[in-house]
Amino acid sequence: MKMPMKVGKKSAETPITAQQIRSDAKMQTIELNAWFGMKQALKNINLTVKTNAITAIIGPSGCGKSTLIRCLNRMHELVPNARMSGQVFLDDKNIYASDVDPVQIRRRVGMVFQKPNPFPTMSIHDNVAAGLKLTGARKGEALDEVVRRSLEQATLWDEVKDDLKKPGTSISGGQQQRLCIARAIALQPEVILMDEPCSALDPIATAKIEELIVQLKNEYTVVIVTHNMQQAARVSDFTAFMYLGELVEFGETTCVFENPRSELTEKYITGKFG
């Protein structure tokens, strides 16, 4: 088996088995299926997301990556005609149980979207504070402190600290995306989902976001969907490869990239298709 790509950052320890991952899983999907109308987008996905690690989901366009992470914070059901079956556990609670309020789940599982989407009518400060203000979680002076801390964590504070009153849409695309990350972490979620967060950005902005994602791992559990395999290899601890709605391969990033079990995975990561 040839080595498609050098991934230097992980030591070559023994692959973690499925059983071991489950013991420290933050989120876990069990037989997850999802549909848009009649079209099935996800087929029997069993995926485990490990605590304080970065899990990358890769695969060609239309394979269901975005649908999968949108099932993790119940955003999938907002699409008209969308439905799903199966279970998704956050810690030990099935988030699709009938007594669970999806709004509460979305506060615990934050999300960053493909295109930066700051609130157009709000200032930079209010964008970061929006989650806390609109969910009624916190008011007053503490808010400024949260805004500052979130912007610092998102490595944006130094660039915008004098312009907090300016509209959130007045800064560059890369800065806007970091603003959106700050907005998500202001609520101190447990998990942050990122749906191709760098696909609309230039290489320099991408590098900054990647650096930030790696830092976020210390406090949060991160799931990132990406088109860019090098990006998955650079930032993630675990990689899931999806194809046509199925989870083809999942494991430690080093293993998936250097020693893929499935022929399909190997073909994809060596650029033979996708």
Next chain:
Amino acid sequence: MSGYLFRKFKNRLFFVLCGTCVVIAVIPLLSILYEVVIKGAPALSLNFLTQRDAYGGIGQAIQGTLILIGLTGIIGIPTGVLSGVFLSEYGNNKYATTLRTVNDLLTEFPSIVVGITAFGIIVLGVIGSYSPLAGGVALSFIMIPIVAKTTEESLKLVPNSVREASLALGVHKWRTTLRVVLPAAKGGLVTGILLAIARIAGETAPLIMTVLGNSYFFQGFFSPMDALPLRIWRDSLQPYANLQAQGWGAALILILIVLSLNIAVRVASRGRLKR
């Protein structure tokens, strides 16, 4: 070369045709404006604007029109905006599709029919007399579909990604709509409301059957009241030159009110583009 000249000629011909049609379309508008200004301007004076009928003024009609705009706004703006919110944010079902069609129909509804309906239900039934309230209700029947339509359209222009951003923060849908989506559509909302006010300010038929007209200032919510369109209508039927002149003056004031609302719309929507 002659082919080129012929194409050039056709091009020129099309331009001239379009230009001519614009001129034809503008002639009635300009001639009305000209007529109203020439015949209405001499009537204008402080006395004319502030005194009632008997003292040669249209004060009570201006007051009545402003009261009607206020009443209609109180009933029509919240109802219209929230209907538009429903159609845009919760409108993905058969019920809303039907509502949308009915709403479009109401936008084009003959205002005399609205007047008769309000007369039958409110003037004869609920209140028992001609009343500014009946006028406000009748005019809001005309305003609501316009405001609902423009609200729906401007809310649909707000990108879905903005809604998703808010929902993904764990914000409830009603709060997302009120605090994120509506502010983002503010410019379009204000435009729609001002256009609807301009439209109802000039309505006459529903007022004949609901507020009737009055030559005194506001007499309370259960008595007839005057309004500019009613005053214009009454004065124009009079054989006396001085009353006809007052009618022209009232027409000029009404046009100025509608015009200033339209300018306000322009300013409001320009502000939206800038942002």
